[in-house]
Amino acid sequence: MRVCIHRGTKQIGGSCIELEHEGVRILLDLGLPLDGASDDRSLLPQRTDDLAAVIISHPHVDHYGLLHHLQPATSVCIGAAARRIIKAAAPFTGQPLPALEGFDLQDQVPVSIGPFCITPYLVDHSAYDAYALLIEAGGKRLFYSGDFRGHGRKRRLFEAVLQRPPEGIDVLLMEGTTLSRVGEKDAFPSEADLEKQLVEHFQATPGLAMIYASAQNIDRMVTLYRACKRTGRTLIIDLYTAAILEATENASIPQSDWPGVALFTPERQRRQIVRMQAFDLLKRHASNRIYPEALPGLASRSVLLFRPLHMDDLDAAGVLGQARFIYSQWPGYLQEDASQKWLNWLAGAGIEPSYVHTSGHASPADLQRFAQALSPKQLVPIHSFVPEEYPRQFANVRFREDGEWWGA
Numbered sequence: 001m002r003v004c005i006h007r008g009t010k011q012i013g014g015s016c017i018e019l020e021h022e023g024v025r026i027l028l029d030l031g032l033p034l035d036g037a038s039d040d041r042s043l044l045p046q047r048t049d050d051l052a053a054v055i056i057s058h059p060h061v062d063h064y065g066l067l068h069h070l071q072p073a074t075s076v077c078i079g080a081a082a083r084r085i086i087k088a089a090a091p092f093t094g095q096p097l098p099a100l101e102g103f104d105l106q107d108q109v110p111v112s113i114g115p116f117c118i119t120p121y122l123v124d125h126s127a128y129d130a131y132a133l134l135i136e137a138g139g140k141r142l143f144y145s146g147d148f149r150g151h152g153r154k155r156r157l158f159e160a161v162l163q164r165p166p167e168g169i170d171v172l173l174m175e176g177t178t179l180s181r182v183g184e185k186d187a188f189p190s191e192a193d194l195e196k197q198l199v200e201h202f203q204a205t206p207g208l209a210m211i212y213a214s215a216q217n218i219d220r221m222v223t224l225y226r227a228c229k230r231t232g233r234t235l236i237i238d239l240y241t242a243a244i245l246e247a248t249e250n251a252s253i254p255q256s257d258w259p260g261v262a263l264f265t266p267e268r269q270r271r272q273i274v275r276m277q278a279f280d281l282l283k284r285h286a287s288n289r290i291y292p293e294a295l296p297g298l299a300s301r302s303v304l305l306f307r308p309l310h311m312d313d314l315d316a317a318g319v320l321g322q323a324r325f326i327y328s329q330w331p332g333y334l335q336e337d338a339s340q341k342w343l344n345w346l347a348g349a350g351i352e353p354s355y356v357h358t359s360g361h362a363s364p365a366d367l368q369r370f371a372q373a374l375s376p377k378q379l380v381p382i383h384s385f386v387p388e389e390y391p392r393q394f395a396n397v398r399f400r401e402d403g404e405w406w407g408a
């Protein structure tokens with residue numbers, strides 16, 4: 001089995017790995033770099049015309065965001081819920097929608113593609129339906145961690161792999177997102193810790209509580225719903241969030257028609273719905289729908305899942321007095337131009353944002369436990385801005401270059 005990391009040996013975002021055996025080629029992930037433009041074809045690997053399949057580890061744009069450039073006939077293997085989430089999100093986010101036809105990845109159900117045997121391992125990550133991948137071909141075993149952690153709502157999956165790790169791993173491609181944070185506290189907060197923090201914030205807020213979190217972070221949505229329930233507050237979501245939650249098709253994930261959940265479509269989203277002709281979608285989620293005139297009365301008993309398109313409606317409703325704003329995403333986004341508008345809007349309203357968040361990625365200590373359990377013949381850094389940190393943390397580290405072909 002020959003391996004080429006097209007992108008990812010020295011960066012987070014845009015992950016793409018090509019594997020070749022007996023003339024058959026597959027890709028693991030085809031991500032958009034964090035600073036890349038999705039219409040930039042120069043970001044693609046050279047040969048994409050005769051791929052046997054593309055395996056997508058999880059539905060984050062930095063792992064699938066270039067898929068739409070492939071010929072529609074290309075087989076795309078991804079989790080079934082991940083596939084639905086990408087389809088549900090695309091009309092709202094403007095992310096180009098790829099064809100996405102192919103096998104579904106299922107936890108520890110092997111799939112054969114030519115000479116490759118691929119066994120997905122469902123993992124704990126901030127993206128829903130995320131997998132690590134064991135790839136076997138030509139007597140070699142390569143394990144690709146994808147993105148993962150050990151402190152989310154699916155942490156038992158992480159512990160299960162530590163207890164019964166796949167054996168005889170020749171190559172481990174392991175993400176190291178958090179290695180630039182070595183020296184920080186080893187244990188990252190769990191979702192249960194965040195739930196407790198949110199309850200305290202909500203209890204201390206006389207007016208409307210707003211939280212800015214990703215609707216696609218399903219663990220966080222569950223945490224939020226639970227914190228609302230514990231404080232007697234209604235969780236107000238928009239139609240995009242309702243569509244993402246529905247796409248999980250998971251009976252234990254909060255939905256727009258659950259008690260304690262309300263649907264509010266801000267004016268800018270109403271125009272979006274008309275443009276998308278998404279009236280059936282709106283109708284499906286309208287059982288708990290509320291309208292702008294209800295906002296002032298509900299404010300002190302609600303938590304609004306904030307998105308920047310809410311700003312005009314919140315101004316018009318006059319609900320910012322005694323309100324609180326909680327930021328629950330990666331703090332790096334705060335430096336981006338797109339964040340300045342809502343940060344200025346908050347400052348104008350005299351609201352200082354609070355921060356309640358935990359990483360979607362394993363802590364350095366959990367990465368060490370994972371690498372020790374798998375004990376690979378070679379551990380190749382991927383999805384990290386500090387690959388040079390690996391040899392200080394792990395055994396058998398072998399550096400590779402982007403674009404270099406090597407034998408597993």
Ligand SMILES: [Zn+2]
Nearest residue numbers: 058060127147
């Ligand atoms: Zn991810």
